[in-house]
Amino acid sequence: MRYGSPVATDPERVLGDLTAVAARVRRNLEAEISESxxxxxxxxxxxxxxxxxxxxxxxxxxxxxxxxxxxxxxHRADEIDEDEYFGVEAIVLLEGRPAILVQGRDFAPQEGDWxxxxxxxxxxxxxxxxxxxVELTGHDSLDWVGTAFQVGPExxxxxxxxxxxxxxxxxxxxxxRQGVSARVDPGEELPAASAxxxxxxxxxxxxxxxxxxxxxxxxxxxxxxxxxxxLPTPPAVAADAPADVPGRPxxxxxxxxxxxxxxxxxxxxxxxxxxxxxxxxxxxxxxEFTPGALVMGHDCSTxxxxxxxxxxxxxxxRVLGLHFGGRYGQGNVAVPLWELVDxxxxxxxxxxxx
Numbered sequence: 157m158r159y160g161s162p163v164a165t166d167p168e169r170v171l172g173d174l175t176a177v178a179a180r181v182r183r184n185l186e187a188e189i190s191e192s193x194x195x196x197x198x199x200x201x202x203x204x205x206x207x208x209x210x211x212x213x214x215x216x217x218x219x220x221x222x223x224x225x226x227x228x229x230x231h232r233a234d235e236i237d238e239d240e241y242f243g244v245e246a247i248v249l250l251e252g253r254p255a256i257l258v259q260g261r262d263f264a265p266q267e268g269d270w271x272x273x274x275x276x277x278x279x280x281x282x283x284x285x286x287x288x289x290v291e292l293t294g295h296d297s298l299d300w301v302g303t304a305f306q307v308g309p310e311x312x313x314x315x316x317x318x319x320x321x322x323x324x325x326x327x328x329x330x331x332x333r334q335g336v337s338a339r340v341d342p343g344e345e346l347p348a349a350s351a352x353x354x355x356x357x358x359x360x361x362x363x364x365x366x367x368x369x370x371x372x373x374x375x376x377x378x379x380x381x382x383x384x385x386x387l388p389t390p391p392a393v394a395a396d397a398p399a400d401v402p403g404r405p406x407x408x409x410x411x412x413x414x415x416x417x418x419x420x421x422x423x424x425x426x427x428x429x430x431x432x433x434x435x436x437x438x439x440x441x442x443x444e445f446t447p448g449a450l451v452m453g454h455d456c457s458t459x460x461x462x463x464x465x466x467x468x469x470x471x472x473x474r475v476l477g478l479h480f481g482g483r484y485g486q487g488n489v490a491v492p493l494w495e496l497v498d499x500x501x502x503x504x505x506x507x508x509x510x
Contacts, residue, residue, distance in 0.1 A: 166248075167225065167228060167244055167247075167248050167252075168228075170248050170252035170253060170455075171225075171247070171248060171251060171252050171269075172269070174225045174226075174228050174229040175225075175226070175229045177225060177247065177251055177268065178222045178225040178226050178229065180251075180267060180268065181218055181221065181222050181225075181247055181251065182222050184267075185215055185218055185219060185222075188215065211429075214246075214429055217239075217242060217243045217246045218243060218246060218247060218250075219243070220239040220240045220242065220243035221240065221242075221243025221244045221245075221246050221247040222243070222247070223240050223243070224236045224240030224241060224243050224244040225244055225247060227240065228244070249457050251267075251268055252268075252269070253438070253439070253440050253455060253456060253457040254266070254270065254438070254439065254457065255412060255428060255436045255437075255438045255457045255458075256273075256436055256437040256438070256439075257345075257346050257431070257434065257435075257436055258284055258345050258409070258434075258435040258436060258437055259345050259346060259347070259348040260345070260348055261281060261284055261285060261345070261356070261357075262277075262281060262284075263277075263280070263284075263437050270439055272405070272470070273407075273437070273439060273470075276470060276473065279473040280407070280437065280468075280473070282388075282391070282473070283391060283407075283409055283466070283468055283473055284409055284435070284437070285342060285357065285388055286305055286306045286342070286388055286390065286391050286466075287303060287304075287305045287306075287342065287409040287410065287435070287465070287466060288303070288304055288305070288312075288340035288341050288342035288343075288344075288359070288360075289302075289303060289304075289340070289341050289342075289344045289411045289433075289435070289461075290302050290303065290304050290314060290318055290338060290339075290340055290362075290464065291338065291339050291340070291341050291344075291359070292321065292322055292336060292337070292338055293336070293337045293338075293339075294335040294336040294337060295321065295322065295336050298321060300344075300411075300433070300461075301318050301321045301322070301463075302314055302315060302318035302411075302461060302462075302463040302464040303318075303409075303410035303411050303461065303462055303463060303464040303465045303479075304318070304340050304377065304464050305391070305409070305464070305465070305466040305475070306387065306388065306390040306391065307376070307390055307391075307393055307475070307502075307505060307507045307508060308390055308505045308506035308507050308508060309387070309389075309390065309506055310378060310379055310380065310381075310387065310506075311366060311376055311377065311378060311379065311390075311505040311506060311507070312340055312362075312376070312377050312379050313374065313375070313376055313377075313464070313466075313478055313505070314374075314375050314377065314463070314464030314478075315373045315374065315375060315463045315464045315478070315480050316368050316369065316372075316373045316374060316375050317373060317463060317480075318375065318463050318464045319365070319368060319375035319377065320368075320375075322336045322337075322338045322362075323365050323368075323375075325368075329365065329367070330365035330367070330368055331365065332365075337361070337362070338361075338362040338377075339359045339360060339361050339362055340359060340360055340362065340379060341359035342356070342357045342359070343356030343357060343359070343435075344411065344433070344434055344435055345434055345435045346431060346434040346435075357385065358382040358384070358385050359382070360379045360380060360381050360382060360387060361379065361380050362377045362378070362379055363378050363379060363380045364377070364378040365377055365378070366378055366501070366504055366505045367501045367504065367505075369499075369501055371450065372450050372478075372480075372491045372496075373478075373480040373481070373491065374478055374480075374491060376501060376502070376504075376505040389508075390507075390508040391466070391468075391473070391474070391475055391508065392472075392473070392474045392475070392508055392509075392510035393474060393475045393493055393507050393508055393509055393510065394469065394474040394475060394476050394493060394494045394509075394510070395494055395497050395509035395510055396494050396497075397445075397447075397492070397494050397495075398469055398471075398476065401442045401444075401445040401452065401492075402441075402442060402443055402444055402445065402453075403441055403442065403443075404441060404442040404469065404470075404471075405439065405440075405441055405469075405470040405471070406439070406440060406441060406442050406454055406456065406467050406468060406469060406470055406476060407437060407438060407439040407440070407456065407467075407468050407470055408437075408438040408439075408440070408454070408456040408458055408462060408465045408466070408467055408468070408479055409435070409436070409437055409438070409465060409466060409468070410435070410436065410438070410458065410461065410462035410464070410465030410466075410479070411433055411434065411435055411436070411461040411462065411465075412428065412432060412433075412436055412438070412457075412458060412459035412460070412461050412462050413432050413433050413459055413460045413461030414432045414433075414459070414460075428459075432459070432461070433461060438456040438457050438458060438462070439456060439470070440454055440455045440456030440457065441454065441455055442454050442467075442476070443455050443487055445492060447495075448495070450491060450492065450495055450496075451489050451490075451491070451492070452467070452476065452477045452489070452490045452491070452492040453487050453488065453489055453490075454467055454477070454479075454487070454488050454489075454490060455487050455488065456479075456488060458479060458482055458488050462479055463479070463480060463481070464478070464479070464480075465478075465479040466478065466479070467479055467490045474510060475493060476490075476492065476493065476494070477490030477491055477492050477493055478490055478491040478493060493507075497509055
C-alpha cells in the first residue's frame with residue numbers, strides 16, 4: 157500500500173488489531189451522528205469552531221477508512237479503492253499517531269493504545285507548560301515562526317532555522333535583527349467551546365542568544381520572565397541514552413502549521429480538520445538511532461510549525477530530542493540530546509541534565 161501521510165505509517169504495525177480499531181471508529185462515528193451535529197451551532201462543535209463541511213468530510217473519510225481496514229483485516233488489500241486507502245491513512249494518524257488538541261493546558265482522554273497517556277497526565281501537563289510558540293514583532297512577513305521549550309533556568313531551545321528568522325551573526329556571536337523582537341508564548345491553544353476562556357501563562361521575552369550550534373539544527377536563547385510570574389522549572393533533559401530507542405513510546409508538543417510545501421494539502425486539511433497554529437500533543441514512537449550520527453527518527457504526526465519541538469520519553473518524561481524536520485512519506489528526525497551532554501554550548505545554557 158502507498159500512503160499520503162505527513163509521516164511514514166503502516167496500519168498493521170501502528171494499529172495492531174485492525175478489526176477492533178475499525179469497530180471502535182465505527183462506534184464513534186455512529187455516536188457523533190446520533191448527537192445531531194447538523195443542528196448544533198458552530199461554536200458547540202467538537203475541537204472548537206470547526207466548519208460543518210470539515211466535520212462532514214471527516215466522517216466521510218473515516219467511513220471509507222473503516223471499510224478499508226475491514227478489507228485489510230480480511231486479507232483483501234487488492235480490493236481497496238483510492239478513497240479507502242486515504243481513509244485508512246486518516247485512521248492511522250487519528251487513532252495511531254494523533255495530533256491531540258491541548259485545551260486549558262490539558263488534553264482529552266484517549267482511546268485505544270494511547271489511553272496510556274492518561275496514566276501520565278500530570279507529568280504531561282508539566283511538559284505542556286514548558287513549551288511555547290516563538291512569536292515575532294517587527295518581522296516583515298511572519299508573526300510566529302516555530303516552537304521552543306525550556307532547557308535551563310532562563311534558557312529555551314529551538315532550531316537554528318527558527319532563530320535565524322530574527323537573529324543574525326555579529327562578530328563571534330549572534331544578535332537580533334534590527335527592529336525585530338521575539339517572545340515565547342506557552343499558551344496559544346484552541347479555546348474550548350464549552351468553557352469560559354481561562355487565563356493562560358504569560359509569554360516571556362527572548363532577551364538574547366546564548367548560541368547557535370555549529371553542527372546540528374539547534375539554537376539556545378536567553379529568556380526573561382514576566383514581572384508577575386516566574387518561569388517554571390525546566391524539564392529534565394536525558395543525560396544518557398534510553399534503552400532500546402527504536403520502538404520507544406515518545407510524544408512531541410508543539411504548534412503544527414499548514415505545510416503545503418512538503419505535505420499533500422488535501423491530506424492535511426482532512427486529517428487536521430483545518431485547525432493549525434495551535435498547541436497539540438503528538439504521540440508516537442522513536443524509529444531509529446545510530447550512535448554518533450546526531451539523528452534520532454520518530455513517527456509522531458508533525459508539521460512545519462513543530463520546528464523546535466521537544467521529543468519526550470513517555471516512560472519518564474525526560475526530553476530525549478529536539479525535533480528539526482521531516483520528509484513526506486518517510487518520517488521525522490530529531491537531535492538526540494544525550495549525545496551532546498558534554499557540549500560547551502549546552503553547558504553555557506545550564507541545561508537541566510538528568
